Amino acid sequence: KQEVTQIPAALSVPEGENLVLNCSFTDSAIYNLQWFRQDPGKGLTSLLLIQSSQREQTSGRLNASLDKSSGRSTLYIAASQPGDSATYLCASLSGGYNKLIFGAGTRLAVHP
Amino acid sequence: EPEVTQTPSHQVTQMGQEVILRCVPISNHLYFYWYRQILGQKVEFLVSFYNNEISEKSEIFDDQFSVERPDGSNFTLKIRSTKLEDSAMYFCASTTGTGVTETQYFGPGTRLLVL
8 A cells, every 4th residue: 555755744944945855655656746735725736747757857946856766756946935835745646547645745834 | 727616615514414515627627536635634535536437436435425427517525424524625636537647636625624
């Protein structure tokens, strides 16, 4: 059974810092790994999707990497801004095409 | 940009009552999902739905839950007799297909409180 873990659970950084969020998964037989952003009381916004055959994906200041053999993915945020403050969730599509298995998230606070 | 919508945004109900949560997926999407997130916990998969039938369901999705696509636009989750532990945020999601490149698009959620 796939288990997805995210560390740290919470992170507080000053504006402008580069930061790395970590995601690990127990079953390397994944189809893809997705990163989402969740603002308080809101839905999930897709940020990046990395297929199992890919090593990384980039979108603006965000870069996500995937290492299936070690069961890890990282989300790199460059030059963080207060507007980046949110909870970041990773999720694996595995076991079946239908369902995402989520980690508990990293709650990020970027202060001016 | 097309988006998934959900109604109501908040619902308060008494234990034992039936509730129906509504979702309007993105119009050209074919696969539909419900997830839930109990306060402070992970987002959990409940059920997936395609071609008017359930594709997969989790252990959480017992006989108290049902899903339906009553017309060409709505997708509903019914809880027949709510329990205190059903209190959670319920998210609907949709996607065009189930390939490895498909992103699931999530709605804003319905916060259900069972008293």
